[in-house]
Amino acid sequence: MEKMNIVFLLFPNLTQLDFTGPLQVLSRLPGAQVSLAAKTMEPVPTDAVLTLNPTHDFQSCPGADLLCVPGGFGIDDAMQDEETIAFVRRQAEGARYVSSVCTGAFILGAAGLLQGKKATTHWAYHDELKRVGAEPVKARVVRDGNLFTGGGVTAGIDFAFTLMAEIAGEEHARAIQLGLEYDPAPPFDAGVPDKASPGVLESQRERYAPRVAAFREALGCALKQS
Template identity: 55%
Template sequence: MLEIVIALYPGVTHLDFTGPHQVLSRAPDARVTVAAMGGRDVEAEGLVFTRLADLAAVERCDVLLVPGGAAAVEAALDEAFVAQVRRLGAGARYLTSVCTGSLILGAAGFLQGRRAACHWAWRDLLPLFGAAVDEDRVVRDGNVFTGGGVTAGIDFAFTLLAELAGETTAQGVQLGLEYAPEPPFHAGRPELAPPEVLAAYRARLAPFATRRRAQAEAAAARLERA
């Protein structure tokens, strides 16, 4: 039985893990466990996820998946949470993340010398953890699979499923889920978005950028001391 563990924390972005969960839950001979510290309920943008496993009680996994979220850098500073990510990741065959979840993998020490993806607005924080920024939507470096921002988690999940169960299986799941994206707007990446849209979005992020970088620097400093 292939053991897949998705590690949640308060403030996670729900599509970062529900998209991959939808895909990976259809992997043959696999069990997907969604876990949080203490098995506590996790609120994600107005949705509450309950009946979660206790992350500290999960003995092992073959695949560890860390999603991103508005509170990802706060989670990277949570020593107890990062310790569990480090423990499970140390024995996993595959270390994976979606969006800013890669910053948490970095805080656990798994991205040093690796190429990795992240949400485009925050990928400049990856080098703090010794990672090389890769702007691709899905990035593989050895046993590390990382997806870009939010919806990239679906593409990431199919890429990972092909690795775990073969391309034919992955394509069958893709067909069953009718995953054939045709976005109504070509604005999903900074190089595609109209300049005024990009400028407005960057302006909305600006109040958080300084604080988030300071938090990431603190997490990186903690990793160096460890």
């Protein structure tokens, strides 16, 4: 296959698995060349101790064939940052595929890239997709044209295999799945609201409530700037 330049957006306090899950899969695409783009070349902190070293800043990053935007609590600041949003718009213009994982969808939304598009995100933020002009779809992976969005965190792995099958064919995706021994068998069937017990669901809604409230305020500010 021809070269595939995959650009991941990095920003402080992103959820590392939103990034590292898709990275592990997509870096095995034939011809993959991965660029990790951040506002500066300083190490980028994540939500789980790990720090990430950018390969490029926004000015030096090559154009993306595939743009991938992870999520995380850091989206509150990222989607209000003019340089970040300008970079995303610029990269999306020439990309064959534009994509996000989890709440990274709202960075795409703040850049005006979800208008009239079907999309998904983390369950706690799902209804907020309407505020960026998207049509929320409750699914682990959603495709609308060249736009691919993944649900919360671990959905990024399924999302990456969906993209791999689209780009390199299902047979190659199956081979990489075997190589990574991706055969999920969680000990509990409680990974989405419809499957969680009422007590577990309520505890998580309470945990996310202040976080979602802060996000809504940040999203309002981001949309005023756009």
